[in-house]
Amino acid sequence: MQRRNLMKLAAATGGAALTGPALAACSASSGGSSDGELLLWTHSAGNEEELAVTDQIIDTFNSRQDAYTVKRESFPQGAYNDSVNAAALSGDLPDLLDVDGPNVPNWAWAGHLQPLDLPSELTDKFLPTALGVFQDQLYSVGHWEAACSIFARESVLEAANVRIPTMDEPWGREEFDEILQRLVTDGGYQWAIDFSTADIGEWYPYAYSPFLQSFGGDLIDRSSYLTAEGALNGDAAVEWGRWFQGMFTGGLSNMESPAGAEDFNQGAAALAFNGNWGALAAIDLYDDMLFLPPPDFGDGPKIGGGSWQWAVSAGADPAGANSWMETALSDEFVAEFANLTGLIPATESAADLTEHYRTDGDLRMMMDYSRAYAVLRPETPAYTVIASVFTKYAGDIIHGGDVAEALDAAVSEIDADIESNSGYGF
Template sequence: MKKGILISLLAVTLLAGCSGAQTKTDGSAGGNEQVKGEVIELSFWRPQAGEAEDNVYVKRMEEFNKANEGKIHVKMEVITRGNSFAYEDKINAAVASHTLPDVLAMDGPNVANYADSEIIIPLDEYFEQDDLNDFVPSILQQGTYKDKFYAPGLNESSVVLFYNKKIMDEHGITPPDQIENAWTWDEWYDVMNKTAKDDVFGTNMINDKGEWMTYAFEQFWISNNTDLVNKEGTISEGFVNSPQGVEAATFLQKLANEKLFNIDPKPTEFEEGKAATKLGGPWNIPGFKNYPDLEWGITYFPKKADGIQSAPSGSWAVGVSADSKYPKEAAEVVKWLTNKDSSVQLAQAISMPASRKSAFESMTEYNELPLRVIKEQVTTVSHARPVTPAYPVLTQKFAEALIDIMVGAEVKKSLDNVASTYDEEFKRNFAE
């Protein structure tokens, strides 16, 4: 039986667990066949979210149960997140006690870990190829492990470069509104240099010092034609600490050394006009209305001049427990939760981009600026975080190293430590 590391940044061993499905049978169905006239009851776990998001799930589950009345009934359990890892802790306990639900939500970067640990099953047989092709590419990347598709995304995300229109106008700067003209690192650096003055920073780009560091800044490695690990997710040596990786980290260190951004920023620094640009996401937009003096726009994630245009992506996904007695029916729940209607409703409720291309057809607000930038990134250049069962170790060590680098640590030595730690962890726990 395989073992893996749970999503929390603590190393937690997982053992493959059994489903918590409850079924109404008389014992004559062999344990996995529906008795005629009886209802298959499935369980679905997800973490508690904001009110608007919670309401979407409640509505969609009510609609599913109504559409499948007399055949399938899903009981959704919402797990309160009293601390950062409360949901993952409950899953870990369920693995140990063999009480996993039939359907479970998981953070996107952890799909590979859940798949490698045999906690979730592949869903390829339950999705038509045309249906899979409707997901934006990064959703397929995030949900695929060893060429099998395990978990579609409930929605998508992105990181863009917000800019203060007044500050740009003061300096005669026109941010690009076509993706092929996205600012290069050097062009963005020049913008920051021109706009940084007194108590105004050139940019704001530290959201938090945990997962944000990997989510946002991996793109500097990708844009420079490398990554934190190889494509298979098995090796970090020669990738995170490659010459291209060192160049990416050195660029970020230069911005810190020249105080073009605040390494410990106030959360509303950009909103208050104290930063000319900001690396942030769609989740920031609803809060902008609380700052009526802020005139903001969106441009693309900066790229290396001779590199790849890319942008962060990834959000929560949903899959089927490996030991569900009714995987076909559980897969129907997954498909319902991630179909076009669900994708549109969830995206609009939480101001995040949809996970399906077809959903954008109903979301015409993404056809024009500023939201067009988000749509273009999500549908064309977004890149999921590394698909590896050892992701929790990778993201923790990379985040720590990058913060150290930004405050002056030796770049190559810091990245070498990430590579060696990751490779040792992968070899010890995941090498076949």
């Protein structure tokens, strides 16, 4: 699809010499092959645990039937989206691929993906945030979910005389601010809370925009998906921005905190806002770890939802791809991923099979947080731009920029992009 458009463009504007060979290529390649081989891409290069489970699924599928053979290719996560977009540009997408949840609408809209054809009794078991939906069509399903929480040490909280919050009674804004202040003034900590600000990938919108939502703002107006006006620069959003900025300019949090809650691990920060993927390492480090619900800033506690999910490319053979998905999505593999990677299993029945997430498991609360608090990042193709713009302006806010100005600028960039794409189909 994109290829043809680009070609039209090049031909129309004088790149004719270049497109000669391209015209010949037009009908060739792209998408699925007929020999029953399905190519699968994952973002997990360098992550042995995830690759091991993926290979296990592939082996099971390949041995269970004769019609299809799945082959795997893995990519480093940091550049996975670039690799996929480049492949789409040249019509060389694989048959099966994994995709970070918030990107599903963008890729579905662009025509990279095809809707899934899976029985509802299979997909209904999954956490709603593990399903990638765009305009009422299901495009992807994930084996796991992730959840953020406040990492804390019981001994530290007790020493500072801090109430331990529960899901029934989370910290409120004033209580939270007061606690943070106390931890640096009396607790002897250099920083009160570690936000891992050096992690400028998807972390900013994933981790920080839920605070914005708890204040009552949002990344975009979800009633129309056509503008961020009011949602991202209204009173609630500005209130969030001022509060968030105060964390850093008020000396409660480190502007340059290394990724992965390293300040917390080093004992420089009393608390950390971190994902559950860091939980097992933290338990190894401290024997009194607590994973607490995030504070309620008015609209209830919120955390980000939607992690990596499996999808099928537009050109793939639907029968083979869907049959792979059915094999892959069994509880056995959902549990296997959770056991090996420490991520949250996406089905209740699989959770019972895992060490950490069964009802008495030490990370069980992560499942509860995910169910109760998770907000999906906006399900619109504009999300790609929203994420990039939010990361930039949240960075400005952290470093002391004018909050209202930053948010207005973010809104105008997002709105301009939506407009230049004629609303992205909304």
